[in-house]
Amino acid sequence: MTGNELTGRFRSSDDELTPPAAASAFLGDADGIAAYEDAIDRARQHLVESFATAEEPYAGTDHETLRERLDTCSVFPDEGTSLEETLETVAEEVLADSVRVHDPSCVAHLHCPPAIPALAAEVLLSATNQSLDSFDQAPAASVLEERVVDACCDLFGYPTGADGVFTGGGTESNLLGLLLARDWYCKTRFDRTVQTGGLPPQGADLRLICSDAAHFTAEQAAHHLGLGEDAVVTVATDGDRRINLRALDDTLDRLEAEGRHPFAIVATAGTTDFGSIDPLSPLADRAADRDLWLHVDAAYGGACAISDRLRPKLAGIDRADSIAVDFHKLFYQPISCGAFLLRDADHYRLLERNAAYLNPERDDAAGVPNLVSKSLRTTRRFDALKPFVTFNALGRTGMADCVEYVCALADAAADEIRADPALELCCDPELSAVVFRYRSADATGRINRAIRDELLADGEALLARTSVDGTPALKFTLLNPRTTIADLRGILEAVVDRGETLERELSTSA
Numbered sequence: 001m002t003g004n005e006l007t008g009r010f011r012s013s014d015d016e017l018t019p020p021a022a023a024s025a026f027l028g029d030a031d032g033i034a035a036y037e038d039a040i041d042r043a044r045q046h047l048v049e050s051f052a053t054a055e056e057p058y059a060g061t062d063h064e065t066l067r068e069r070l071d072t073c074s075v076f077p078d079e080g081t082s083l084e085e086t087l088e089t090v091a092e093e094v095l096a097d098s099v100r101v102h103d104p105s106c107v108a109h110l111h112c113p114p115a116i117p118a119l120a121a122e123v124l125l126s127a128t129n130q131s132l133d134s135f136d137q138a139p140a141a142s143v144l145e146e147r148v149v150d151a152c153c154d155l156f157g158y159p160t161g162a163d164g165v166f167t168g169g170g171t172e173s174n175l176l177g178l179l180l181a182r183d184w185y186c187k188t189r190f191d192r193t194v195q196t197g198g199l200p201p202q203g204a205d206l207r208l209i210c211s212d213a214a215h216f217t218a219e220q221a222a223h224h225l226g227l228g229e230d231a232v233v234t235v236a237t238d239g240d241r242r243i244n245l246r247a248l249d250d251t252l253d254r255l256e257a258e259g260r261h262p263f264a265i266v267a268t269a270g271t272t273d274f275g276s277i278d279p280l281s282p283l284a285d286r287a288a289d290r291d292l293w294l295h296v297d298a299a300y301g302g303a304c305a306i307s308d309r310l311r312p313k314l315a316g317i318d319r320a321d322s323i324a325v326d327f328h329k330l331f332y333q334p335i336s337c338g339a340f341l342l343r344d345a346d347h348y349r350l351l352e353r354n355a356a357y358l359n360p361e362r363d364d365a366a367g368v369p370n371l372v373s374k375s376l377r378t379t380r381r382f383d384a385l386k387p388f389v390t391f392n393a394l395g396r397t398g399m400a401d402c403v404e405y406v407c408a409l410a411d412a413a414a415d416e417i418r419a420d421p422a423l424e425l426c427c428d429p430e431l432s433a434v435v436f437r438y439r440s441a442d443a444t445g446r447i448n449r450a451i452r453d454e455l456l457a458d459g460e461a462l463l464a465r466t467s468v469d470g471t472p473a474l475k476f477t478l479l480n481p482r483t484t485i486a487d488l489r490g491i492l493e494a495v496v497d498r499g500e501t502l503e504r505e506l507s508t509s510a
Contacts, residue, residue: 039083042087050095051095052102056100056459057103058097058456058462059097060457060459070093101114105483106462107477107488108464108475108477109477110300110329112330112333113482115390115393115394117392118333118387121389122334125141125382128141131380133358133375135368135369141382144384144388148166149163152164156318157317157318158341162344162345164342165371165374167324167339168336168377169326169338170215171220173297173339174297175225176322177295177321177324177340178264178295179225180321181293181321182264183350183351185293189261205260208232209266210233210243210265211243212235212237213241213271213274214271214297215271219232233255237276240276240430243283245283245286248265248283248286252286263292264293264295265292267296270301273433274433274435275410275433277301279316280314280316280317280320284316288319293322295323295324296317296322299325301314301330302330303325303403306331307400309400309404310400310407319343322341324338324340325341326339327386330403330479331387331399332399333390334386351373358378359373401481406478406479409483413476413485413488416489417434423438424436424439432477433475433477433478434475434478435474437473437474438496438498442503442506449465451498452474461491
């Protein structure tokens with residue numbers, strides 16, 4: 001007997017509630033399934049016509065124009081029109097002015113073109129709408145996430161007893177790693193447990209160490225943890241833009257002499273600007289010698305683990321206490337999709353919380369996978385499905401080929417820049433980022449800023465902007481395996497042409 005059939009205990013009455021007309025917009029019967037199929041087909045058509053087949057990486061529309069135009073769009077109309085009309089509006093007003101991350105000239109950010117198998121997975125996970133906080137909200141999804149996490153731990157060389165969880169990306173993963181690092185340190189050094197907030201005794205200044213090229217989320221995490229951004233001590237980098245080990249040793253000695261309490265080293269495997277990878281094995285040695293937590297932010301460079309050729313770049317990562325890895329960068333997954341990996345799953349006890357309605361203690365005793373106990377979030381998407389589908393469709397070697405290709409493409413682009421006297425290469429590429437400048441007589445750097453802005457406004461190319469040693473610079477962030485060296489030559493020619501034009505205009509106005 002189904003839940004919709006009457007058993008005789010509860011009888012119908014004349015004042016039965018009738019579902020609203022809008023209930024037809026949900027799955028549940030044949031009409032709902034037909035409506036879903038029609039909606040997905042219409043959305044697919046608009047995506048292809050208004051986005052996927054466009055010829056430039058961006059239409060070039062400025063933010064003021066977009067605000068003026070979208071201000072006329074109703075967000076909460078009293079009465080709806082139709083899905084067909086709404087999707088047409090979205091196609092005209094949103095899709096047409098979206099960045100086409102699949103375009104070969106979209107080379108600005110760590111913002112990847114998503115692989116088609118992952119897009120198929122998005123359709124499945126969005127419609128099933130599993131919530132990865134408790135087993136009874138996501139049975140198969142919870143178990144599959146555990147399986148994917150186990151495989152990731154194996155990929156990075158973690159031993160038996162490691163664990164992890166999917167996150168929204170590096171920001172969340174770094175915060176989770178440093179939260180556990182702080183609470184672990186306070187528990188072991190000060191006998192402070194989570195019941196006292198994990199905080200050290202008053203006056204015990206905690207410090208975490210990273211390079212001056214580390215991601216800003218180290219400081220953000222310190223702020224969120226109540227330590228204050230001053231708790232982050234940055235160390236200079238060497239000529240390869242990696243953390244300087246001698247400077248690190250001096251910093252640790254100084255902090256301990258001052259009575260500070262360094263509790264964690266944050267290593268970076270793939271800095272945002274240069275893709276530089278800190279020397280992980282020597283950092284693991286120092287963390288072990290001084291009894292510090294080693295967290296590796298491998299949001300960018302973690303993809304090297306799938307490549308036999310690139311994997312040596314991550315030597316020593318298996319010794320880290322925790323790792324942040326993003327699948328929505330060089331693993332080609334749609335945003336958002338990241339993971340946090342923990343070498344010793346016992347440290348998760350520092351986060352333990354139980355709620356009777358969600359993850360009661362009896363579930364823990366029975367081994368029920370209520371994954372909320374591993375995460376900073378409660379409601380969480382089934383993002384693990386995306387890399388699972390992608391890797392099973394393309395294989396590890398297929399994905400590795402893409403990662404290896406864009407890294408080789410970066411080397412080729414660097415060669416082109418070295419060969420052009422109008423351009424300056426700022427650093428040899430380590431992964432797939434290439435930082436360079438147009439050589440300008442103007443020391444302020446405004447020529448390079450203007451080049452990037454004009455190319456964006458014209459929709460010709462999307463280049464990243466950054467600053468190197470206090471001077472503006474340009475950057476290729478190469479993630480797209482469809483981008484060719486011919487595409488990059490075209491962009492470099494446009495950079496030089498714009499630069500020369502701007503130089504002439506500057507000299508004329510002077």
